[in-house]
Amino acid sequence: METRAQLLDHAEAFARQRGFDGFSFADLAVSADIRKASVHYHFPAKSDLSIALIDRYHAVFLDRLQSIAATEATAATRLLQFLNLYRAASDGGRSLCLCVALSVTQTALPESTTASLAAFHRDVTAWLEAVFRLAEADGSIRNVASPRAEAQATMAQVEGAQIMARAAGSAARFEAAIATLVGRTV
Amino acid sequence: METRAQLLDHAEAFARQRGFDGFSFADLAVSADIRKASVHYHFPAKSDLSIALIDRYHAVFLDRLQSIAATEATAATRLLQFLNLYRAASDGGRSLCLCVALSVTQTALPESTTASLAAFHRDVTAWLEAVFRLAEADGSIRNVASPRAEAQATMAQVEGAQIMARAAGSAARFEAAIATLVGRTV
DNA sequence: GCTCCGTTGCCTATCATAAGGTAGGTAGAG
DNA sequence: CTCTACCTACCTTATGATAGGCAACGGAGC
Numbered sequence: 001m002e003t004r005a006q007l008l009d010h011a012e013a014f015a016r017q018r019g020f021d022g023f024s025f026a027d028l029a030v031s032a033d034i035r036k037a038s039v040h041y042h043f044p045a046k047s048d049l050s051i052a053l054i055d056r057y058h059a060v061f062l063d064r065l066q067s068i069a070a071t072e073a074t075a076a077t078r079l080l081q082f083l084n085l086y087r088a089a090s091d092g093g094r095s096l097c098l099c100v101a102l103s104v105t106q107t108a109l110p111e112s113t114t115a116s117l118a119a120f121h122r123d124v125t126a127w128l129e130a131v132f133r134l135a136e137a138d139g140s141i142r143n144v145a146s147p148r149a150e151a152q153a154t155m156a157q158v159e160g161a162q163i164m165a166r167a168a169g170s171a172a173r174f175e176a177a178i179a180t181l182v183g184r185t186v
Numbered sequence: 187m188e189t190r191a192q193l194l195d196h197a198e199a200f201a202r203q204r205g206f207d208g209f210s211f212a213d214l215a216v217s218a219d220i221r222k223a224s225v226h227y228h229f230p231a232k233s234d235l236s237i238a239l240i241d242r243y244h245a246v247f248l249d250r251l252q253s254i255a256a257t258e259a260t261a262a263t264r265l266l267q268f269l270n271l272y273r274a275a276s277d278g279g280r281s282l283c284l285c286v287a288l289s290v291t292q293t294a295l296p297e298s299t300t301a302s303l304a305a306f307h308r309d310v311t312a313w314l315e316a317v318f319r320l321a322e323a324d325g326s327i328r329n330v331a332s333p334r335a336e337a338q339a340t341m342a343q344v345e346g347a348q349i350m351a352r353a354a355g356s357a358a359r360f361e362a363a364i365a366t367l368v369g370r371t372v
Numbered sequence: 373g374c375t376c377c378g379t380t381g382c383c384t385a386t387c388a389t390a391a392g393g394t395a396g397g398t399a400g401a402g
Numbered sequence: 403c404t405c406t407a408c409c410t411a412c413c414t415t416a417t418g419a420t421a422g423g424c425a426a427c428g429g430a431g432c
Contacts, residue, residue, distance in 0.1 A: 003407080021207035024391060038408050040393065079276045097291065102354045104205045104282065104290040117353040143329065148363045156346030156363035163345050164338070167289045167303040177342035181336045189381080210417060224382050226419065 007032050011053055016095045020050060029094050043086070047110045047117040050102070052153045054116045057098045059119070065127045075135035076185035080152075082128065083178055086158040092171040125151045142184045154181060190228045193218050194319060195240055197235055202281045206236060222307040233296045236288070241301045243284045245308070247271075251313045260370035261321035265340075269315065269364055272344040276360050279351040310335045324361050328370045 010031045014023035025046070029036040043049040068081045089097045099120050106114055132147035132154075134140075144150055161177035194219045201210035211232070215222040229235040238243035254267040275283045285306050292300055318340075330336055347363035 015329045018293045019205055019207060021205060022291060022294055025393085026390075034407095035409060036392095037394085037410080041407065044393080046392070099353065100349055101290050103349050104287050105208060106352060107204045108208055114353075114355070118355070121350055121353050145366070145369065149362065149369070152350070152359075152362045153343060153364070153366040154349055157339060158346065159349050160342030160344065160346030163286055163289050163349075164307055164342055166292060167285065167300075168309050169300070169304070173338075174306075176335065176338040178339070180331070180339040183331065183335070211419085212417075220381095221383060223384080223420085227381065228417080232418070341426090 003034065003038075004145075007039060008052060011049055011094055012098060013030050013095070013123075014055065015053065015110075016089075016098055016101050018086065019101055031095065047113070050109050050113045051116070054098065054102060054113055054120070054143060057122070058116060058120045058137055062123060062127075064107045065124065069127070074138050074140040075131050076138075076140035078131045078134070079141060079185060082131070083158065083181065085179075086162065087171075087174060088176050090162045090165050090171070093165040093169045093173065095182065097159060100159050100162060121155065125155050142186065157181060188225075189218065189220065190299060193220075193228055194238060197239055198243065198284060199281070201239065202275075202284050202287050205287055207294065216250050221346060233299070236295050236299045237302070240284065240288060240299055240306070242307070244302060244306045248309055248313075251310065255313070255316075260326040261317050262326035264317045264320070265327060265367065265371060268317070269344065269367065272348065272364075273357075273360060276348045276351050278357040278358070279353075279355045281361065282348050283345060286348060307341065314340050326372045328372065343367065349353050 007028060010028055014027060014031075025036050028039050032039070043052065064085060065082070068078055069086075072078045072081055074119070086097065089095060099117055102109065102113065102117060106117065113181050127146045128151035132141065132144050132150040135144045136147065157180075158178060161174045164177050165171060165174035167173075193214060196214055197209070200217075211222050211225050214225050218225070227302060229238065232361065250271060251268070254264055254271075258264045258267055272283065275281060285303055288295065288299065288303060314337035316335045318327065318330050318336040321327035321330045322333065343366075344364060347360045350363050351357060351360035355361075
């Protein structure tokens with residue numbers, strides 16, 4: 001019960017830092033101080049791991065988004081909190097959103113994982129679209145033309161910002177890449 | 187001479203579709219109809235391959251940017267041509283910019299590769315910054331606040347758009363994610 | 373023109389290690 | 403006495419990499 005969650009934690013960290021092909025069952029075993037066969041007990045195949053990984057990530061992330069919507073009243077503060085989530089995920093260029101990392105490896109993953117990847121983007125983009133719709137009403141974000149288009153653009157921008165921060169190995173690069181978004185909040 | 191370029195072609199395609207860990211020397215050998223040891227003749231270690239790959243990509247990409255600047259007179263048309271480059275690289279979600287793909291794997295690559303990755307982003311962003319500075323003069327792109335910030339944001343947006351197109355497996359997603367950019371051109 | 377010799381580009385064969393995965397067993401808890 | 407969560411031991415295949423050989427080409431010297 002607890003070991004499984006721990007394995008997922010380690011696997012997530014590995015995948016986000018090195019990519020899904022960048023770690024092995026042996027790596028996982030070492031980091032959890034367990035034998036390789038025991039890792040296979042929890043996740044028979046690596047594809048099972050990929051599915052569990054993304055499902056948990058998806059659920060946790062959506063929870064956080066809901067909690068932001070429940071706490072923050074304006075579109076601007078919701079957007080800033082959203083950026084905080086991606087800033088934290090970037091970890092100064094050391095890490096990436098799991099979905100960004102898995103997208104690259106995609107072809108090696110089972111069908112259901114790629115479907116989950118698409119679902120994650122769909123759900124997060126939908127949440128963002130609601131934020132931009134709220135912005136049209138409360139005016140806390142400047143120049144909102146189409147909430148739908150803004151949501152897709154924002155999603156792309158924060159994921160790209162993670163890539164850039166990683167390439168440069170610096171948190172500053174992430175900030176620079178999202179500055180235009182921050183600058184639009186009132 | 188020719189085989190080497192061919193190997194680079196195949197390796198680039200593999201890396202951009204499956205990630206750098208997603209193909210082996212054996213895969214390369216098969217696709218070039220050559221023996222595995224012969225691939226090692228051209229690229230002793232996989233790290234040599236990664237370096238050759240990114241150096242070539244960097245050079246070719248910069249050439250294309252220069253050619254755009256030489257051909258297109260306005261900031262708007264330069265930006266649209268730039269987007270064309272990334273649209274083509276995305277290939278309907280089947281592929282990614284090499285640098286995006288390598289950024290994920292980064293930790294497993296030699297130091298010099300990560301430096302090249304940063305250099306690529308620096309050069310492309312600098313080119314974009316010049317485009318947005320031109321836009322301030324010719325007015326062909328709306329609402330340009332800071333050329334520097336716009337360049338970094340645009341870079342992130344197109345790279346993120348590739349990730350989204352890939353996750354969704356659709357070219358439409360790429361278009362949706364860059365629509366806000368296209369919409370700003372006059 | 374012909375031999376000599378190095379270089380190029382490929383080959384076969386081989387290796388050590390790492391990878392994903394399986395078989396079968398065992399200690400402890402309920 | 404069964405189920406959970408782990409173990410040891412093992413297997414197969416893939417992977418990155420090396421050693422050593424061989425045919426073809428090309429220039430240098432006679």
